Amino acid sequence: MNRQKLQRVLVTSASSVLAIIVALVICAVILLITGKDPVKAYSTLFGAAGETKVLQGMLNRATPLMISAAAVAIGFKMNLFNIGVEGQMRVALLSTAVIGGAVDLPAPLHIAFCFIVAMASGALWSGIAGWLKVKRNVNEVISTIMLNFIALSVVAWSFDTFFRLDKEGESTSLLVKTKDLPRSAWFPDLVDRRLNGMLIVAIVILILFWVLVWKTKFGFQLRASGANSGAARATGVNPKRMVFISMLISGALAGLVGMRALMGDVHAYQNNLAEQQGFNGIAVALLGRNHPVGIFFSALLFGFLGEASGRLQLEDIPKEIVTIMTGIIVLAVVIINEAVKRWDDRRIQRRAAAMVEAAA
Amino acid sequence: MRKNARLLAASLAALGLFATACGGDDGESSSDLIAGIAFDTGGRGDGTFNDSAALGGECAAEATGAEIKELEANVDEDRKANLELLVEGGAKVIVGVGFMFTDPMGEVAAANPDVSFGIVDSVVEADNVSSLVFAEEQGSFLVGAAAALKSETATIGFIGGQEIDLIKKFEAGYTAGAKYINPDIVVEVAYLGPAGDNSAWGNVDGAKEIAAGWYAAGADIIYTAAGGSGAGTIQAAIEADAWAIGVDSDQYLTSGDPDAQKHILTSMLKRVDVAVCETIKAVAAGDTSGGFKVFDLSNDGVGYATSGGYVDDITAQLDEIKAAIIAGEIEVPTAP
Secondary structure, eight states: OOOHHHHHHHHHHHHHHOOOOOHHHHHHHHHHHTTHHHHHHHHHHHHHHTTTHHHHHHHHHHHHHHHHHHHHHHHTTTTOOOTTTHHHHHHHHHHHHHHHHOOOOOOHHHHHHHHHHHHHHHHHHHHHHHHHHHHHOHHHHHHHHHHHHHHHHHHHHHIIIIIOOOOOOOOOOOBBBBBOOOOOOOOEEETTTETTTTTHHHHHHHHHHHHHHHHHHHHHHHHHHHOOOOHHHHHTHHHHHHHHHHHHHHHHHHHTTHHHHIIIOOSOBTTTTTHHHHHHHHHHHHHHHOHHHHHHHHHHHHHHHHHHHHHHHTTOOOOHHHHHHHHHHHHHHHHHHHHEEEEEEEHHHHHHHHHHHEEE | OOOHHHHHHHHHHHTOOOOOOSSSSGGHHHOOOEEEEEEOOOOOSSHHHHHHHHHHHHHHHHHHHOOOEEEOOOSSTHHHHHHHHHHHHSEEEEESSSSGHHHHHHHHHHHOOOOOOEESOOOOOSTTTEEEOOHHHHHHHHHHHHHHHHHHSEEEEEEEESSSSHHHHHHHHHHHHHHHHHHTOEEEEEEEETTOOOGGGGGGGHHHHHHHHHHHTOOOOEEEGGGGGGGHHHHHHHHHHHHEEEEEEEEHHHHHHHHHHEEEEEEEHHHHHHHHHHHHHHTTOOOOEEEEEEEEEGGEEEOOOOTTTTTTTGGGHHHHHHHHHHSSSSSSOOOO
């Protein structure tokens, strides 16, 4: 049994590596077609991997992606598509900047308080979609997308109306922010201004995610609902409760996505803060196959590609190529993983059949 | 190609106003100069603001022989990373295009005191940073006045991109200029998105829809300050046979489409190209002083375009207003 499990892990990892190689080959062809030198591009890309600063940047960029991918993945586990991580993150960003900035607490407590505010406001926003799904059977894809737009507008408006800080005599600065968070709410850096400690929080979240989904009764019910909702219901799982709770957890995690930018970097809310980090989590979760280990590595990959993008631009390779590359990697991984899984299933079936035959 | 050359020639002519002869005594060392331009997310190719900055880079390259390196940001984290990459790449002068570079530039400039920086549309208080700030409201005042003088229906419109302070400066000036000519004029105002909604800079369909509605309801001139979205207003103007007013660049020249050119009354010029070019040229000439630089009507940092000749009959009036603004007789508001 254990040997089989190990084999499965090996096959999955091998197929991911294969997918990346295939993606790199496809990208090389695209580079050639667009008249760029793939050798130069890849030597720039892999050359960057040797630089400490690039690795720090990669980890720093990967931090919010790990959290947002976990937020997306918990929904995916029961076929619930929370596309609203971006909006939930935005709501949490502003409310944490405002509420977290209004209190005065000793450092560890203040950070914990900010986390609670962020998680509560993210959960509140995702809870609307959850409630609509449970009470009115509104498709969560549509409601979360719509709530993204609403969040963007509501947050922008309330920031502009109530919370922006206009410094006296600085009317020329167009960059408006909220009041700075007190220092006690700043999340410390691991490497000064290069790598924020939220990385550790992100990793802890991934571990907790694994425990919750694979080691608890709730997680079992969650996976059962995703795998076969009818069967799950027959065994006494309340599907509405599951939908609502996983939506709340997803939103709570989404609330933490922007905290590296808010508490670890800018220390105040401003428009465009942490933008896209909620959306990018969807791709990271897909690439990581909704598993914490997969999410960890795919977040690193996205972080690395982001960090390498500027270096490639300096080599005259347009930034769009990096975006295309990211897309191709995601597609290749999804397609090749599925193909390999089917092949592996057939292999196991054949072997089982052979064993049965031999026994007979 | 010819259009580019014309635009370049115009930039160069404008540069003359700012002096510092190029080439000159420092010719040899300046040709080794590497200059960096850091664009913000979704910047290049908007036909207005960012492309104008790029043009400034080309102008500086021509004038000083400097090598120009361009980087465009994809996400939040790219801004600081790209500035640092340009420093590592040997750039001695780096211009950040857009106010979102404020904080990252403050940080990178402090860490690299031997490199000169420039920031468009914002202020960074450091000795090695030139803050390049524009009086968009003054230029907008003039095109607002032009719109009021030219409007036959006494109804005009303003379409902004993101509803942020920067764009409100355009709106405020435009409305004030129009009301200066005709206190009873109706100025419709709409924004394409709230602050933080980046799609507002490239929402051609959205701008077209709003503009078409206003034209149908009787407006005859619409000014759009929304980056690439402005193309939608021009399309609507062609279809409704009405006027559009361009922004940042002379869109009569940049559009290049003869149909569009018949419907671009004028453009509010924001000479980002001049600001970028000047900043690089100053460093090439050994001047790394930095500081606060305002580009307004008095130094032709903002203005209005006359291409197409549609405003030729009112230039005298507009230039009078311009002189009054420069003299401080007319005070232009910066917020609606």
